[in-house]
Amino acid sequence: DLHGVLATASARGEKLPVVLRRLLRRAVRVFATDAGTFFMVDPESGDLSFAVVEGPARGKLEGRTLPAGEGIAGWVARHGRAQLVRDARRDPRWKSTLAREVGFATRDILAVPIRAGRGQVLGVLELLNKRTHPGFDEKDLRQLQALTASLGAMVENLRLWQQARRSNARLQLLNQVGQLINSTLDAAEVRRRTIEAAKQLVDAEAGSLILLGPRRERLYFEVALGKRAERLKSISLKPGEGLAGWVVSHGRSVVVNDVRADPRWSRRVDRRSGATTRNLVCVPVRNRGRTVGAIQALNKRQGHFDSDDRRALELLAGQVAVAMENAGLYDRLQQTFLESCQALASAIELRDAYTGGHSRRVTRYSLQVGRLLGMDEQQLENLRITAILHDIGKLGVDDRVLRKPGKLDAEEFAQMMRHPQLGESMLAAVEQLAAIRPGIRAHHERVDGRGYPDGLRGQRIPLAARIIAVADTYDAMTSDRPYRRGLPARVAINEIRRCAGSQFDGGVVRAFLDAYRAGEVTGRRERLPPLRRGGGRAPAGGSLGAGGRSRGRHRR
């Protein structure tokens, strides 16, 4: 019983082609025929595809198309009437060319239309060459008609159910990717995950997130993973240019399955990237009612993009807009925090005898060294704040000490030496900055234990403090003061080298020298011999060392 096959299969969640093949095999066996075909009718063109073929020509026929109305099956599909053909070769509708091509000698044919619940023909079931004499008769025709009477409705039902299952699976995936996209407040990570999600959701080869520039004057391919990700990353479009531009300008989605036939398509992106776009789906990303960009998926791995793909990306776009908004808010708040700290630090150093920009430069040098030492994002973030705020304790040092052009006397130097501790205690009320306080306290420690306030040695000094000590000293030596010019970079760098292992951490100095050579310190590449491992062990009390130090940070 064919209905049982269908019902069982759908209960098992089998795919339609699998079910249709089982049905066809059953029919071929029950009616004892040489071959059979299940044609599916394209609802738009009316063309018939050889969806499932049983028999010797299966390999040659399956997947091929019979134009609308052609052959016996085409006639059955068009007229919606079953046919019994006792000798195909004498039937004027018979496509003998196809039969010859595949080398199958057709004798008699039974073909019945498969109708959906609403009556329209979904497909045709055709059986060929009944093995027993004298071939198909009217009784066979009635039997096949009875058996397939409600098949179409069931096939449609199964198709609907499977559609619902696919939609379900996709919504579940969307939930997952939405959660993943939203579970970071890092804007770049949001964009990366968006593209990955878009590709996965609609099974595409590549994806891009296209964002309007801040003044809405250009469209930027912000991320574009896939094979040619890097190239696409740099491409920008005029508003309205290309399909993505059209989507952003009109705030409407598009599904284009032959981009070359679409007048809105711009070849420029493909030319620039060397990619070949066949088809795409592109949906607008809106934030607070305003289109801010688009998500695009390119080249469906199998078949064509359809309206389900479009809807899935539209739902994704809603999630992405939220995640981008959150990441943007977090990012702006973080910027505000860092810039405010920097602004206050800059204001604070105006009191000092420095020429300004000190904490900004120390921060820059420190981050370069931190990166070369392989610090992770969180460590770099803490290093940044520590470097920005390292001297805030100077708020507790009197003007007359801070600004004294000559050497400091003992009392003045004692006051100056308190600034690392003062800085640490000023931030005591900020719970979230607990991690940076040790670095501020220790930025005047020396690896030989002769620094202050705690006389820590080597690795017991927080790495951030060891880094800042180098950056701070280098900047202090090379900066102009009202009463003297700064040292040349080369002299300062040699002084830093010399004090590796005594005042400074050797590994930090090596990284600083690497940054110097790479031009990250002075803005131009420099040649410099490498630092010996364990080098610079000379006592820090030596002439240049003391001189450098006195010229550099705090004059005693």
Next chain:
Amino acid sequence: DLHGVLATASARGEKLPVVLRRLLRRAVRVFATDAGTFFMVDPESGDLSFAVVEGPARGKLEGRTLPAGEGIAGWVARHGRAQLVRDARRDPRWKSTLAREVGFATRDILAVPIRAGRGQVLGVLELLNKRTHPGFDEKDLRQLQALTASLGAMVENLRLWQQARRSNARLQLLNQVGQLINSTLDAAEVRRRTIEAAKQLVDAEAGSLILLGPRRERLYFEVALGKRAERLKSISLKPGEGLAGWVVSHGRSVVVNDVRADPRWSRRVDRRSGATTRNLVCVPVRNRGRTVGAIQALNKRQGHFDSDDRRALELLAGQVAVAMENAGLYDRLQQTFLESCQALASAIELRDAYTGGHSRRVTRYSLQVGRLLGMDEQQLENLRITAILHDIGKLGVDDRVLRKPGKLDAEEFAQMMRHPQLGESMLAAVEQLAAIRPGIRAHHERVDGRGYPDGLRGQRIPLAARIIAVADTYDAMTSDRPYRRGLPARVAINEIRRCAGSQFDGGVVRAFLDAYRAGEVTGRRERLPPLRRGGGRAPAGGSLGAGGRSRGRHRR
């Protein structure tokens, strides 16, 4: 054809009971019977429910239950075999009591089992009293069997499809609510939206979000909307107490459809809230692998909670964890920002002759006034930052001026007067603080236009600056200095009153006096006559005014 009915119905998306009724009506008509019943078999108990009844007893029977194995239908369901009963009254299986009760005279019966694809009996189709003589025969039985052969599989198929559709609708809703929950970084708003979403998602009368306290020592009903929201809000549980406690302790979901029968259930919450919980579904909320709380939905509006409800809430919990994490991160960063600004402002004022805590108090008074004046959250946030940072420009004022105990000479006063502008320009690099800079610049303006630096009048002075001017003056007057004690609050407040309309904005002073009366300024409630509208018009150069001002802010 019964299959056609089913297939068409499912294609139309009709609900199962509607479809079954149409099927039964068709069968009753085709076989010309007095009545018919479609029994559904409960998969767990084996009981049969009169799911759909056609005939005179419909009203009395529909919805009733036949215990497992009872009656002809019970026998058919249990044995899975069709039965033809020519005279029901002589059949020992016949439930005559039920027939008498409903007043239906049964003669002959045709009953066939409806099997699912996997063979198990889903239901029984029973037809009663064939109208034509001599009643049902074997041919009718075979015909009904043939017609219903794959009905069970189709019913199951339809049920699966409808399940998929329901699941689809729910996933779509989940997407929407997930997006809504994630589209705020305000933790309280996240919690509120979570509860709303939980209620909506599983169609419950009430919901709560239960969160573990920071030391994991108590469970707090953080939000609990529904009729008794306010009462529930204050209830806390011990870890492991009640069903919610069990869920949090075990990290596992529960569906309880009769809470009174569950030993884990704690009546305490109901007693405290005056609510009556019938049934609930409760799922854990996890963040980074750790259970941090639970989402609970109470009292399903129709029927019972099921595993679909549980799964929906579990998916919601994933979204909520992400949203709570994001809101928490944002909140902590905002705290870090504000506390850092406050720490630096406090450090800066250490240089000053103040006794400390000045900017913190000014911030507190200003926010109280801002709230009384009806400022929204964003305005209050800006006011807070403006108040914290209002004096940072003093970084540009020399120690000797700042700390001078006596009156300032002209040059010194000129330097002091530059601090509002200096403060404004120090923050120029912080793009996001653009909104607060005018308030910092203007906090020494006077509504009569005699302030500095710009001599702005009345409403042209930003409201934040008008508020801070009052708070700043009051705090300066009442604070001790190294060289003098602060004025009593009462004296200072009268001075503020007197300068309303000249130095200060009348509306701001009124709000400040309200805050003072309410005890928000001094910590104790104060009696104070109201300020006349337009009062305090006396020129600010008067004796006490000048005295107050000179004692208060900057001494000339």
